[in-house]
Amino acid sequence: MPTVLRVAWLNFAFWVLFSIVTAGFIVGGFICACVHALCVRDRRKTLRLVRRTISYYGAATLRCGWPMVRVRYVDHAPGDTPPFVFVANHRTTSDAYVMGCLPCEAVQVVNIWPFRIPFLGRIARLAGYLSVREMPMEDFLRRGAELLSQGVSVITFPEGTRSGSRRMGQFHGSAFRLAIHAGARIAPLAISGNEHIPRRGSLWLHPGKITIDKLPALDAAQYQTLGAYKLKTRVREVIQQQLDRMEEGKA
Amino acid sequence: MTESELIRAVNEVLTDSFEIAPERLSPQARIFADLGLDSLDVVDLAASLQKKFGVSIRDNDRLHSIQTMQDLTDYMIALRVGK
Numbered sequence: 657m658p659t660v661l662r663v664a665w666l667n668f669a670f671w672v673l674f675s676i677v678t679a680g681f682i683v684g685g686f687i688c689a690c691v692h693a694l695c696v697r698d699r700r701k702t703l704r705l706v707r708r709t710i711s712y713y714g715a716a717t718l719r720c721g722w723p724m725v726r727v728r729y730v731d732h733a734p735g736d737t738p739p740f741v742f743v744a745n746h747r748t749t750s751d752a753y754v755m756g757c758l759p760c761e762a763v764q765v766v767n768i769w770p771f772r773i774p775f776l777g778r779i780a781r782l783a784g785y786l787s788v789r790e791m792p793m794e795d796f797l798r799r800g801a802e803l804l805s806q807g808v809s810v811i812t813f814p815e816g817t818r819s820g821s822r823r824m825g826q827f828h829g830s831a832f833r834l835a836i837h838a839g840a841r842i843a844p845l846a847i848s849g850n851e852h853i854p855r856r857g858s859l860w861l862h863p864g865k866i867t868i869d870k871l872p873a874l875d876a877a878q879y880q881t882l883g884a885y886k887l888k889t890r891v892r893e894v895i896q897q898q899l900d901r902m903e904e905g906k907a
Numbered sequence: 908m909t910e911s912e913l914i915r916a917v918n919e920v921l922t923d924s925f926e927i928a929p930e931r932l933s934p935q936a937r938i939f940a941d942l943g944l945d946s947l948d949v950v951d952l953a954a955s956l957q958k959k960f961g962v963s964i965r966d967n968d969r970l971h972s973i974q975t976m977q978d979l980t981d982y983m984i985a986l987r988v989g990k
Contacts, residue, residue, distance in 0.1 A: 826940065827943060830947075833947065883951060884947065885943075885944065885948045885951065889925075
């Protein structure tokens with residue numbers, strides 16, 4: 657079969673499977689969460705279940721793209737234990753799903769529009785995802801610190817929007833202010849290979865391999881003398897260096 | 908303080924407080940897009956400028972309209988003239 661037709665077929669198969677998985681997640685997840693909440697009557701445990709289910713959903717959607725899209729997660733510091741403030745570069749929409757690879761309970765810091773997605777936005781809100789642009793900074797810091805103190809990691813994309821290319825945008829400081837405020841460890845994530853999966857403004861998935869490298873976390877003691885700007889600059893440099901290594905095939 | 912001395916002093920604040928390399932601090936450099944400051948960094952910058960120049964920076968509308976290093980210099984000149 658010609659390559660274009662094969663990719664078209666795989667895209668079709670992906671979107672069919674994606675729709676089935678998403679519908680299953682919404683219905684099945686809702687029923688499981690309700691049953692769990694009624695039986696266990698422990699809000700914290702139910703929230704953990706919801707967050708882990710979201711992660712499994714993310715991981716499952718990535719598998720829908722196989723063999724066209726392959727995903728590899730590399731933990732460069734497996735001894736580091738959560739919670740973290742994860743800081744990742746952001747090239748495309750699939751980043752939010754790719755976070756399903758992280759083996760820990762986590763919430764994402766999102767822009768306004770993800771909360772407006774039917775059903776999924778409501779589930780994200782219920783799971784405690786943080787819409788940084790819709791809340792005062794004080795509330796963001798308080799709720800973020802609360803989550804971290806409960807052992808929940810906070811995933812951030814400090815570029816604020818998808819870059820759509822290999823070029824990394826400037827970082828906003830909110831994630832770093834949260835880490836400083838909570839004394840949390842910062843785990844940089846370098847995500848490579850997904851800039852066309854899908855391309856910004858498109859639903860068409862290009863074949864490729866997505867690699868997520870989790871780098872050694874920075875302890876609060878390592879950055880406590882830095883302000884938010886210096887800290888974000890350092891972390892951005894760490895991610896950029898790792899991306900350069902990955903894209904030169906050295907990592 | 909002459910204008911060039913003031914520019915040097917403003918640049919020193921950005922170099923010392925934010926570790927921004929002096930060669931990036933051209934008059935055309937955009938505070939947000941090129942230097943990577945966000946709105947909260949601007950608040951930190953205002954605090955550092957207040958300390959350095961002994962002026963009170965309270966004109967939030969004017970402060971938030973600053974886009975480039977040239978705007979920042981003009982703002983500081985206006986503050987010092989009005990002091």
